[in-house]
Amino acid sequence: MAKTEGNINTWLDQIHNKYKTAVSVDCVIFGYDETGLKVLLIPCDMPPFENKLSLLGDIVHPNETTDQAAHRVLYKRTGLDDIYMEQVQVFSDLNRHPLGRVITVSYYSLIKINGNSFMELKDNHSLQWKNVSEINELAFDHKIIMDTCLERLRKNLREHPIGFKLLPPVFTLQQLQTLYEMVLGVELDKRNFRRKLSHLQILKPTGDSQKDVSHRPAKLYYFDQMEYEERNINGFSFGL
Amino acid sequence: MAKTEGNINTWLDQIHNKYKTAVSVDCVIFGYDETGLKVLLIPCDMPPFENKLSLLGDIVHPNETTDQAAHRVLYKRTGLDDIYMEQVQVFSDLNRHPLGRVITVSYYSLIKINGNSFMELKDNHSLQWKNVSEINELAFDHKIIMDTCLERLRKNLREHPIGFKLLPPVFTLQQLQTLYEMVLGVELDKRNFRRKLSHLQILKPTGDSQKDVSHRPAKLYYFDQMEYEERNINGFSFGL
DNA sequence: GCAAAAGTGTTCGCTCTACACCCATGG
DNA sequence: CCATGGGTGTAGAGCGAACACTTTTGC
Numbered sequence: 001m002a003k004t005e006g007n008i009n010t011w012l013d014q015i016h017n018k019y020k021t022a023v024s025v026d027c028v029i030f031g032y033d034e035t036g037l038k039v040l041l042i043p044c045d046m047p048p049f050e051n052k053l054s055l056l057g058d059i060v061h062p063n064e065t066t067d068q069a070a071h072r073v074l075y076k077r078t079g080l081d082d083i084y085m086e087q088v089q090v091f092s093d094l095n096r097h098p099l100g101r102v103i104t105v106s107y108y109s110l111i112k113i114n115g116n117s118f119m120e121l122k123d124n125h126s127l128q129w130k131n132v133s134e135i136n137e138l139a140f141d142h143k144i145i146m147d148t149c150l151e152r153l154r155k156n157l158r159e160h161p162i163g164f165k166l167l168p169p170v171f172t173l174q175q176l177q178t179l180y181e182m183v184l185g186v187e188l189d190k191r192n193f194r195r196k197l198s199h200l201q202i203l204k205p206t207g208d209s210q211k212d213v214s215h216r217p218a219k220l221y222y223f224d225q226m227e228y229e230e231r232n233i234n235g236f237s238f239g240l
Numbered sequence: 241m242a243k244t245e246g247n248i249n250t251w252l253d254q255i256h257n258k259y260k261t262a263v264s265v266d267c268v269i270f271g272y273d274e275t276g277l278k279v280l281l282i283p284c285d286m287p288p289f290e291n292k293l294s295l296l297g298d299i300v301h302p303n304e305t306t307d308q309a310a311h312r313v314l315y316k317r318t319g320l321d322d323i324y325m326e327q328v329q330v331f332s333d334l335n336r337h338p339l340g341r342v343i344t345v346s347y348y349s350l351i352k353i354n355g356n357s358f359m360e361l362k363d364n365h366s367l368q369w370k371n372v373s374e375i376n377e378l379a380f381d382h383k384i385i386m387d388t389c390l391e392r393l394r395k396n397l398r399e400h401p402i403g404f405k406l407l408p409p410v411f412t413l414q415q416l417q418t419l420y421e422m423v424l425g426v427e428l429d430k431r432n433f434r435r436k437l438s439h440l441q442i443l444k445p446t447g448d449s450q451k452d453v454s455h456r457p458a459k460l461y462y463f464d465q466m467e468y469e470e471r472n473i474n475g476f477s478f479g480l
Numbered sequence: 481g482c483a484a485a486a487g488t489g490t491t492c493g494c495t496c497t498a499c500a501c502c503c504a505t506g507g
Numbered sequence: 508c509c510a511t512g513g514g515t516g517t518a519g520a521g522c523g524a525a526c527a528c529t530t531t532t533g534c
Contacts, residue, residue, distance in 0.1 A: 019302050023261050023343055062259050062341060065332040090330060090345050092305040101302060103263055105330050174486075191488070192524065215484040216531035414513075431515070432497065439495095455511040456504035 024104045025070045026057035026142065028088075028149035029078075031113040031129055032166035037183050038113065038129040039146060040077070041138070048098065049139035053130065055146065057104065070107040077127060078111070084165045085109040088152050089145075096141045108149040110165040154184055161202060164223035170206055172218035173197065202228045264344040265309045266297035266382065267325075268389035269318070271353040271369055272406035277423050278353065278369040279386060280317070281378070288338065289379035293370065295386065297344065310347040317367060318351070324405045325349040328392050336381045348389040350405040394424055401442060404463040410446055412458035413437065442468045 029040040041053040060069040203221040210217035269280040281293040300309040443461040450457035
């Protein structure tokens with residue numbers, strides 16, 4: 001795009017001087033294990049929040065979109081790319097950041113805690129997974145951001161097949177049901193849950209079963225993305 | 241919030257110098273009349289888009305949130321406040337604005353075209369309503385923004401009772417049905433539509449009927465917001 | 481053989497869908 | 508009395524909810 005006329009070209013300069021605003025992204029990185037839904041947090045070193053935890057975020061660089069910034073933050077901290085991410089909402093309260101005007105774009109992402117060894121790979125000595133239910137306060141307005149993203153996650157979990165993104169590539173039906181129950185905070189009927197999934201035809205058995213369990217071993221399944229996309233051109237509802 | 245340490249305080253200054261970014265809002269203002277769903281547009285005077293129409297937008301001021309900026313834009317152009325508005329999505333492509341980096345937050349709002357006399361009241365000589373179906377291109381990336389907001393509107397129209405916000409305060413069931421059909425692009429069964437609304441119990445008859453029509457006059461209804469809020473603590477689906 | 485979790489069918493009520501005729505008014 | 512849109516009921520199919528017992532494995 002051409003930057004043409006000089007007098008128009010002063011426009012952005014004026015804006016930068018008059019309206020000093022920084023733009024950041026904040027990532028609510030959800031993970032899941034058998035103890036519940038977790039969020040990846042880091043200690044905050046900025047006054048007055050020195051003793052609080054905060055979400056992972058950064059200023060948006062001049063040569064990247066906010067989506068790219070969010071992926072960059074995630075990659076830098078975890079070494080993971082190709083991760084499901086969704087833009088949620090802008091937070092722009094005037095005093096949300098102690099150092100001045102920072103408008104932030106929030107994202108949530110879903111990653112598999114187990115099966116990813118990033119915990120050892122990156123400079124994440126201070127990163128920690130914290131159970132969502134145990135998070136009472138965070139630095140800045142990050143608690144509100146987290147709650148907003150959690151609501152969005154719950155809504156999307158009911159409308160789209162994204163729950164699998166929190167589980168290992170191969171899982172049992174019971175694991176999947178427990179995930180839904182924990183994230184949505186509801187109890188589900190085992191038979192109804194299985195019938196619904198079986199009807200959707202988006203899970204495929206691997207042929208394998210659990211090993212080394214002291215009870216009847218459960219069959220293992222994987223989510224068939226191709227099958228889903230062919231079958232659900234116009235989306236569907238989980239209706240859970 | 242305290243701006244404390246000097247060395248930390250330089251942080252935002254550095255950011256402003258290094259990451260020159262402006263933040264704007266763009267409003268997709270939907271209106272509706274019997275000819276269809278419309279969007280309020282204004283001619284663009286910025287090269288290279290001089291002959292195109294654009295959405296209504298503005299830079300976010302230092303003393304306002306993006307929500308407030310969106311309401312300000314709407315009020316300044318139409319004289320209307322207390323209007324339904326919803327934040328939709330951030331657009332941040334690097335070259336979306338010819339004068340430099342402008343990250344924009346998109347909103348849509350719903351207003352009643354008839355029954356509002358703002359067309360004469362404000363400096364809107366150049367504002368125009370344009371049918372959504374007739375909009376093929378807009379300045380900047382505004383067509384994409386409009387399409388995104390339209391999708392969001394359609395989704396919300398199915399999940400929440402917001403259709404009334406596009407109609408006069410008092411309307412017939414046929415008007416309401418036609419609105420749904422036009423915005424969603426589907427045909428609805430008259431009897432099923434009426435049964436569903438009657439079951440929801442959120443429309444109340446005014447007791448009046450249409451006047452001066454050369455056929456049986458239709459009863460007039462209004463949307464009872466209070467009734468809805470009491471009845472639907474956890475929301476509901478229109479399921480259309 | 482016992483503990484522990486896996487796996488499996490049926491009934492009931494509700495909601496969605498499809499569909500056709502009489503009614504009230506103005507001219 | 509005719510033209511125009513307003514207004515109404517019913518039957519069938521599909522979906523969600525509730526509910527209990529048998530199976531397979533490890534120890």
